[in-house]
Structure formats: structure tokens, C-alpha cells
Amino acid sequence: MQGIIEKVTELLDNGTVDRVLAWKAGEFSYDRTPAVFDKESGLYGLVYDSFCVNNLSKYLIEESKKDGKVLVLMKPCDSYGLNMLIKEHRVDREKIYVLGVPCKCKVSVDKIKATGLTGILDIVEEGNDIKVTTVYGDTTLDRKDVLCDKCMVCKDKVVVVYDEKIESDETAGIEKLDRMAEVEALEAMTPDERFNFWRSQLSKCIRCNACRNVCPICSCTKCVFDNDNTGISSKANVDSFEENMFHIVRAYHVAGRCTDCGECSRVCPQNIPLHLLNRKFIKEMNELYGTYQAGTDAEAKDPLTAFTKEDAEPSVIYNR
Amino acid sequence: MLKFTSDQMSTLFSAISAMKTLYVPVEKGGEVTFGVWSETEKVRLDALKTVKSAKDLFFPQAETMMGFKMEGKNIEIQVPEEKMDEFVVFGVRACDAKSFEVLDNVFLAEPVDTYYALRRKSGIVICAACTRPEESCFCNVFGIDATAPAGDIVTWTVDGTLYWEAKTEKGEAFTAQLSEYLAEATAEEEAAVAAQNEAVKAIIAKLPYANLKVDGFTGDRMMEYFNSPKWAELYQACLGCGTCTFVCPTCQCYDIRDYDTGHGIQRYRCWDSCMYSEFTKMAGGQPRLTQLERFRQRFMHKLLYYPMNNNGLFSCVGCGRCVNKCPISMNIAKVIKALGDE
Numbered sequence: 001m002q003g004i005i006e007k008v009t010e011l012l013d014n015g016t017v018d019r020v021l022a023w024k025a026g027e028f029s030y031d032r033t034p035a036v037f038d039k040e041s042g043l044y045g046l047v048y049d050s051f052c053v054n055n056l057s058k059y060l061i062e063e064s065k066k067d068g069k070v071l072v073l074m075k076p077c078d079s080y081g082l083n084m085l086i087k088e089h090r091v092d093r094e095k096i097y098v099l100g101v102p103c104k105c106k107v108s109v110d111k112i113k114a115t116g117l118t119g120i121l122d123i124v125e126e127g128n129d130i131k132v133t134t135v136y137g138d139t140t141l142d143r144k145d146v147l148c149d150k151c152m153v154c155k156d157k158v159v160v161v162y163d164e165k166i167e168s169d170e171t172a173g174i175e176k177l178d179r180m181a182e183v184e185a186l187e188a189m190t191p192d193e194r195f196n197f198w199r200s201q202l203s204k205c206i207r208c209n210a211c212r213n214v215c216p217i218c219s220c221t222k223c224v225f226d227n228d229n230t231g232i233s234s235k236a237n238v239d240s241f242e243e244n245m246f247h248i249v250r251a252y253h254v255a256g257r258c259t260d261c262g263e264c265s266r267v268c269p270q271n272i273p274l275h276l277l278n279r280k281f282i283k284e285m286n287e288l289y290g291t292y293q294a295g296t297d298a299e300a301k302d303p304l305t306a307f308t309k310e311d312a313e314p315s316v317i318y319n320r
Numbered sequence: 321m322l323k324f325t326s327d328q329m330s331t332l333f334s335a336i337s338a339m340k341t342l343y344v345p346v347e348k349g350g351e352v353t354f355g356v357w358s359e360t361e362k363v364r365l366d367a368l369k370t371v372k373s374a375k376d377l378f379f380p381q382a383e384t385m386m387g388f389k390m391e392g393k394n395i396e397i398q399v400p401e402e403k404m405d406e407f408v409v410f411g412v413r414a415c416d417a418k419s420f421e422v423l424d425n426v427f428l429a430e431p432v433d434t435y436y437a438l439r440r441k442s443g444i445v446i447c448a449a450c451t452r453p454e455e456s457c458f459c460n461v462f463g464i465d466a467t468a469p470a471g472d473i474v475t476w477t478v479d480g481t482l483y484w485e486a487k488t489e490k491g492e493a494f495t496a497q498l499s500e501y502l503a504e505a506t507a508e509e510e511a512a513v514a515a516q517n518e519a520v521k522a523i524i525a526k527l528p529y530a531n532l533k534v535d536g537f538t539g540d541r542m543m544e545y546f547n548s549p550k551w552a553e554l555y556q557a558c559l560g561c562g563t564c565t566f567v568c569p570t571c572q573c574y575d576i577r578d579y580d581t582g583h584g585i586q587r588y589r590c591w592d593s594c595m596y597s598e599f600t601k602m603a604g605g606q607p608r609l610t611q612l613e614r615f616r617q618r619f620m621h622k623l624l625y626y627p628m629n630n631n632g633l634f635s636c637v638g639c640g641r642c643v644n645k646c647p648i649s650m651n652i653a654k655v656i657k658a659l660g661d662e
Binding site: 032054059119136212272 | 350351353372381382453455527553560561562563566567588597598601647648657
């Protein structure tokens with residue numbers, strides 16, 4: 001954290017950058033809000049800790065339209081999203097200074113609360129201990145037990161696009177889970193079971209559009225669901241068909257482009273495991289076209305946008 | 321004060337549900353929502369807050385208002401029946417109960433919204449006093465007592481026993497129907513309820529938002545707040561999603577649209593969100609062009625426009641759902657702090 005503040009201060013002072021996109025500490029010891037800092041505002045409130053979970057890459061669409069250069073603190077998993085935005089010409093790379101920051105996996109306050117803790121007044125992290133003070137008493141949790149789900153299947157700890165990066169050899173010390181295990185569990189269900197699973201999940205949707213708005217890949221200037229002229233509404237599910245289809249349409253639209261950053265599931269107020277739709281596509285593409293990770297670089301063609309005569313025919317392959 | 325004589329809540333629920341449709345907090349797909357009670361539902365009375373509030377039962381997220389059918393030059397208008405069986409909602413917290421007052425001021429004022437009025441008339445609200453408030457709660461800031469909710473009937477749970485008090489005529493009539501399950505509470509028991517309420521209030525006083533100051537949000541200062549330079553900083557990270565508005569018990573904006581079903585027109589209304597880009601879009605265009613203006617609208621409405629039209633009643637009840645659910649952790653409590661006089 002201190003190293004980050006020093007580096008950011010140096011780059012602001014020597015004029016390399018004009019603004020800094022980072023996280024700001026909130027009212028509680030766990031709420032973090034993305035924020036832009038500059039020389040005038042100072043770096044008061046800038047924080048980088050285990051609760052800085054928001055993916056900042058999407059904010060660069062607007063930030064890089066402004067004058068001057070913006071420095072962004074870039075976690076490893078968010079950097080894949082930035083590469084996709086560069087590849088799809090949605091950000092101006094020249095106006096962005098990427099400062100890669102290390103990540104030893106993020107802590108989920110929802111998981112802390114799921115242990116039964118409530119009325120949280122303070123959370124202090126000491127090594128592997130998460131010390132929680134609440135109005136009902138104090139508890140110490142093991143950090144490994146309250147990590148964000150997406151961190152449990154972390155891709156790696158490499159920032160894939162940066163101008164400079166701050167290194168750290170700290171790790172969460174966890175054994176990573178198999179990223180496709182949840183998808184395989186769904187595949188193992190009977191069609192009826194799977195249908196019922198998705199119906200029970202998708203019927204919770206309140207059409208707040210948080211999943212879409214937070215997604216660095218959902219970057220259309222005007223989403224079809226926001227266009228009055230389409231006759232469909234972004235505000236309510238007119239029927240259960242639309243309730244299902246909104247998320248399925250979105251999953252198709254980001255297929256081959258989704259970096260699996262997990263923000264869609266994190267922001268969902270109803271905790272619908274939306275990432276599983278995307279991950280199913282990733283798994284299929286890996287099987288059909290060879291392993292591919294969207295956002296590893298800003299040049300490679302996506303499996304679904306690059307056509308070669310050798311391409312597999314999914315229906316043929318899966319029938320064999 | 322009465323008490324429920326069994327320790328099995330399902331006895332009470334099955335008695336109520338034999339008479340009327342009963343809504344209780346139930347777990348669906350891992351989240352708690354108000355749903356129709358049945359033996360097989362997983363009831364979650366321990367949940368402090370449902371994801372969506374009880375507002376849904378009176379002002380549903382989407383409802384069909386009427387239908388149109390055209391045959392030649394004739395248009396048949398299909399208006400839904402203005403009849404509804406009584407229903408009961410059990411487990412409404414003090415914040416959500418107060419939100420009905422906020423909504424009543426809007427929907428029951430002339431011209432009365434008949435859809436909402438019918439549901440309000442038909443609904444019996446049984447509240448549950450809070451026993452375990454959390455850090456995002458701040459109902460006390462708006463003068464709400466979490467241990468004394470404003471419903472037709474109020475219940476308190478102390479050491480596994482449910483205590484019961486009717487507060488309105490409707491509540492008394494319904495209590496009479498359940499008399500075989502209820503008995504007078506003793507003076508000691510009433511004292512235990514009062515003691516628990518005091519303990520809960522002492523906890524609330526220790527919560528981080530307990531001392532938010534809202535006195536400064538008065539109509540004479542409307543333009544000062546409207547023009548505050550702080551909005552630019554506050555809205556900065558807003559994603560423009562509708563989470564805060566859809567989990568809010570007092571948000572009441574809606575949109576009305578016609579849907580061509582292929583064999584007629586369905587006119588429906590659905591919740592709208594001031595956070596959305598096409599909110600209140602008119603023939604002349606969009607009155608709030610940027611997210612800053614849309615963001616500001618929400619808080620100006622809660623803290624100034626609504627109270628200015630409703631004798632100073634704020635249209636926030638401090639339930640804290642937006643505090644818990646905002647993807648970027650921006651919420652009305654932060655806005656109050658930033659703009660307020662502190």
C-alpha cells in the first residue's frame with residue numbers, strides 16, 4: 001500500500017499522469033468505491049487492500065475520453081478486461097498509464113456475514129487472521145475461509161497489460177479450486193434438473209442491470225435493452241421467457257470475449273451465479289477450438305471471430 | 321399484549337393460511353423474499369431484510385393494467401376485476417412498515433391509484449420487531465422505532481415466544497379470528513418484551529449510521545443542494561444500474577408501456593429507475609442527460625422533493641438495503657454525510 005502511494009505521488013508530481021483511478025475507503029472498514037483522484041483533491045482516502053474488489057477497467061472507457069492521462073491501479077484479473085477494451089477500441093491506450101498492483105486474493109464481506117456475523121463495526125487483517133469487531137462481540141476468522149469465490153479459482157497473479165508494476169511475493173496460500181468444477185456439476189445434471197436450477201436462479205432476477213453495467217465486455221454505447229424502439233423493456237421481465245432470455249442473450253453476446261472476471265455474479269443483488277453461463281461457453285470453446293483465455297493480449301482473434309477451414313462443427317463433434 | 325401459545329410457528333402459519341393467502345419471508349434460490357407460505361417452503365423469519373421489500377406485494381414490479389383487443393373498428397378494453405381476496409403479510413420490519421406511509425401519500429392521494437388502493441385495502445400487515453439490527457441500518461435517523469413498527473398487528477419474539485398486539489381495527493378483527501391460538505401475556509412477559517426492546521435500541525444507538533444528521537435538508541435550501549459541487553464526486557463511480565431503486569422500499573416511480581402480444585395489446589406498468597438512461601424520456605427528449613443528473617434526482621427526491629410535498633416526511637426509511645447492495649458502495653447514507661451540515 002505504501003509503495004503504491006509513493007509511486008502514484010511520484011507520477012502525479014512529475015506530470016506523467018494527471019489523474020488516478022483507484023479505490024476510496026468508505027464508511028465501514030470493508031466498503032470500497034472506485035474513485036478518481038488528482039493533484040487538487042490529493043490522495044486522501046485512496047486505499048488498496050483486501051476489500052478492493054471492483055474491476056476498474058470499464059471506467060477507463062469514459063476516463064480515457066477526458067483530457068490528460070489517467071493512471072489506473074490494475075489488479076491481475078482486471079487487466080484481462082482492459083486488454084479486451086483495448087482490442088475492441090473502446091479505450092484510448094495512449095491516455096492510460098497502467099500501474100499493475102499485486103493481489104493476494106480479495107476478501108468477501110458477504111462471506112464474512114454468511115458466517116453469522118452482523119453489526120460489523122471494524123475488520124482488521126493481520127496475516128491470515130481477519131479480526132471482526134461487531135456490536136454483538138468479536139471474532140477472528142481464517143482469511144482462507146472468506147475469500148471471494150472468484151479468487152478461489154483465480155486465473156493467475158499476472159498483470160497482463162501495464163506500463164509499470166509493483167511486485168509482491170505475498171500469496172493467499174490457498175489451493176486453487178478447479179475453475180470448471182461448478183460447470184461440470186451442472187453438466188452432470190439431467191436436463192430437467194438443470195432447467196429447474198436455472199429457473200430457480202433466473203426467476204430471482206429483478207432486472208437491475210447491474211451485471212450488464214459492471215461488465216467490462218458489455219460496452220455497447222446503447223444496449224438493445226435500453227432502446228425504447230425495440231419493444232422490449234430493460235426494467236421488468238414481462239414474462240418468464242424474457243426473464244430467462246435476458247441473461248442467456250447476454251451470455252451469448254459476451255461469449256469468446258468474457259474474461260471470467262466474475263463481476264456479474266459479485267454485483268448481483270440476488271446472488272444469481274451468472275458467471276456459470278459464461279464459464280460454460282468458455283469450457284465449450286476450450287474443448288472445441290483449443291484453450292483460450294480472452295484478454296491475455298490485445299491482438300489475438302477470439303475463437304468465435306476467427307474462422308478457419310479447420311474449425312470444428314460443434315453439432316458434429318458433440319454428436320460423435 | 322397477547323402471546324402465541326405454541327412454539328411452532330407453522331401452527332400459526334397454517335391457521336392463517338387456511339383463511340387467507342399468507343406471505344412470509346421465504347428462501348428461494350438461496351435468497352430471502354416475501355413468498356406465499358406453505359408447509360414445504362423454507363421460512364426465514366431470522367432474516368433481517370428480504371432482498372426486495374414488502375412493497376412488492378402492494379406495488380408489484382410489473383403488473384398488467386388493462387388489455388385492448390381490436391376487431392374491425394371496435395376496440396374492446398379489458399379492465400382487471402376490482403376485487404381481491406384479503407391477504408396477510410407476516411414479518412414486515414419497522415422500516416418497511418413506514419415505507420407504506422410514504423407510498424400511501426403518493427398512491428392514495430387524488431387521483432387515487434386504484435390498483436395500489438385495492439391491495440392496501442386487502443392486505444393485513446403483521447410486523448416483526450427487530451431483534452438483531454446490523455451496521456447498514458439507520459431507521460432511527462428518520463424517527464422510526466425498530467421495536468415498535470407501524471402495522472395492523474405487531475409481533476415481538478423473546479426467547480422463542482411470539483408476542484402479539486393488534487394496532488388497528490383491521491388488526492383487531494383478524495386477531496379475533498385467531499383467538500384460539502392466543503392468550504394474554506403476563507406482566508413479567510410484557511416486561512421481558514420491553515427489556516428486549518430497550519436492549520435493541522441500545523444496539524441501534526451504537527451503529528455507525530445512528531447519528532446521521534438530516535435536519536438540514538429543508539425546502540428553503542433546495543437549490544443550494546441541487547447546485548452542490550459534491551454531486552460530481554459522489555456520482556463518479558455510479559454504474560447506472562437500478563439496484564438501489566429496485567431494492568428500495570420507498571422508490572415509487574413507474575413506467576407504463578403497451579406490449580403487442582400478437583393477439584391484442586397488454587398495457588402494463590413496471591417499476592422505473594431514475595438511474596436508467598431513458599427514465600422520464602419524453603417526446604422532447606431526455607430531461608437528465610448525464611448520470612450525474614440522474615444520480616442527483618434520486619437523492620433530491622428522497623431528501624428534498626418528497627418531504628417538501630409531504631409535510632417534511634423523508635422518503636428514505638433507513639432500511640440500508642442500498643447500503644448492502646450497491647455494487648460500488650455508494651448510498652444515501654454517504655450522500656447525507658457528504659452534503660449534510662456535519
